[in-house]
Amino acid sequence: MTTMKTIRTLSVIMCVTGLSALAFAQNATPAHITASDASKHHGEAATVCGKVVDVAVDKYGIAGHGKPVKFYLDQADPHVFFFVTFGTKDGGPEEAIAAYQGKRVCVTGKIGMMDLPYIMAADRSQIKPQTENK
Numbered sequence: 001m002t003t004m005k006t007i008r009t010l011s012v013i014m015c016v017t018g019l020s021a022l023a024f025a026q027n028a029t030p031a032h033i034t035a036s037d038a039s040k041h042h043g044e045a046a047t048v049c050g051k052v053v054d055v056a057v058d059k060y061g062i063a064g065h066g067k068p069v070k071f072y073l074d075q076a077d078p079h080v081f082f083f084v085t086f087g088t089k090d091g092g093p094e095e096a097i098a099a100y101q102g103k104r105v106c107v108t109g110k111i112g113m114m115d116l117p118y119i120m121a122a123d124r125s126q127i128k129p130q131t132e133n134k
Contacts, residue, residue, distance in 0.1 A: 030108055035073035035081035038117035048081060048119060049106040049130065050074035057093045062086075065122065069096045071105075083107040083119045085127060104130040 033041060035050040050073030061067040065086045072079045087096035106128045109119035121127050 032106070035075070038081045038111055041111050042113045042117060043111065045110050047106050047108040048073065048083070048111070049104070050081070051104045052100050052102060054079065055097050055101055067093050069093045071100055079116055081117050083121050083127070085121045085124060100127065100129065106130055
């Protein structure tokens with residue numbers, strides 16, 4: 001009987017330990033990285049900060065969201081990183097462009113890779129404008 005109780009206690013301890021590690025990992029703050037370092041962090045959640053230096057509006061929209069707007073950070077040519085977001089329904093892409101063009105921003109999310117590293121920021125709360133001295 002004592003052996004069963006010991007095994008049960010160990011099982012509970014292992015489950016609690018495993019779940020606490022998972023809970024702490026989810027609350028961890030993503031690393032802050034530069035736009036030029038983003039390519040080294042493909043597949044990771046991170047906060048990428050930089051100045052919006054170029055903007056492109058896709059030709060076609062996505063149902064329920066409108067036209068995607070790409071914001072390129074830090075380097076205009078060649079580009080090193082971009083994030084994608086959408087304008088509000090009323091303001092369209094122009095509203096998003098006015099909110100971020102020429103400004104310093106930090107965008108948080110999982111870094112994907114196409115030709116360049118990028119973050120899809122469909123939720124605008126992922127994008128935080130910064131003051132110029134940061």
